[in-house]
Amino acid sequence: RKEVEQDPGPFNVPEGATVAFNCTYSNSASQSFFWYRQDCRKEPKLLMSVYSSGNEDGRFTAQLNRASQYISLLIRDSKLSDSATYLCAVRSGGYQKVTFGTGTKLQVIP
Amino acid sequence: DAGVIQSPRHEVTEMGQEVTLRCKPISGHDYLFWYRQTMMRGLELLIYFNNNVPIDDSGMPEDRFSAKMPNASFSTLKIQPSEPRDSAVYFCASSLGGLANYEQYFGPGTRLTVT
Numbered sequence: 001r002k003e004v005e006q007d008p009g010p011f012n013v014p015e016g017a018t019v020a021f022n023c024t025y026s027n028s029a030s031q032s033f034f035w036y037r038q039d040c041r042k043e044p045k046l047l048m049s050v051y052s053s054g055n056e057d058g059r060f061t062a063q064l065n066r067a068s069q070y071i072s073l074l075i076r077d078s079k080l081s082d083s084a085t086y087l088c089a090v091r092s093g094g095y096q097k098v099t100f101g102t103g104t105k106l107q108v109i110p
Numbered sequence: 111d112a113g114v115i116q117s118p119r120h121e122v123t124e125m126g127q128e129v130t131l132r133c134k135p136i137s138g139h140d141y142l143f144w145y146r147q148t149m150m151r152g153l154e155l156l157i158y159f160n161n162n163v164p165i166d167d168s169g170m171p172e173d174r175f176s177a178k179m180p181n182a183s184f185s186t187l188k189i190q191p192s193e194p195r196d197s198a199v200y201f202c203a204s205s206l207g208g209l210a211n212y213e214q215y216f217g218p219g220t221r222l223t224v225t
Binding site: 032034042043044045046049087089091095096097098099100101102103 | 143152153155158160166201205207212214215216218219
């Protein structure tokens with residue numbers, strides 16, 4: 001089993017729709033969780049960290065479910081500009097090393 | 111503030127040649143990471159440094175790859191000799207250690223093509 005797994009998609013959604021992605025992780029001792037956004041032929045950019053209590057940033061909401069070992073990202077009122085690949089990242093142990101998922105591709109359609 | 115800087119942005123070389131990729135982390139960041147991204151394998155960590163010292167190089171694929179960080183503002187990733195299967199995008203990232211962080215910031219990447 002991979003350390004971090006994501007559905008590669010693509011998720012094709014109309015503008016204005018709500019879309020959610022999940023990311024599962026295998027190490028129950030994982031401590032830090034992140035969502036990154038990567039546009040085509042660009043570098044990953046940090047979208048948000050995921051806290052135990054969940055967190056929200058505008059139209060984006062991230063949740064952590066430790067019991068089932070997954071994190072989620074919810075995007076409300078999708079915009080064309082949200083089209084990108086969304087990578088989850090998980091840190092385990094007392095070190096800075098994080099493991100990235102292979103990403104979920106989102107395409108928002110007019 | 112300047113972000114992570116990488117050079118060159120694109121590199122095309124022939125099999126067997128030496129390739130050197132360069133990275134300047136964000137000023138004040140004490141962790142530096144080298145990643146490789148391909149369609150097949152996604153984003154893979156090759157090596158990371160803390161205060162210029164290599165901490166984990168278990169992701170370095172083989173002896174052809176080496177990385178150095180001679181000072182806090184510069185790192186290199188060298189491939190010698192290069193092979194076509196090394197073709198990928200190589201990212202450098204940096205982060206600030208400490209209790210509240212672990213967020214990594216990526217450079218624009220070097221797109222390497224080995225023919």
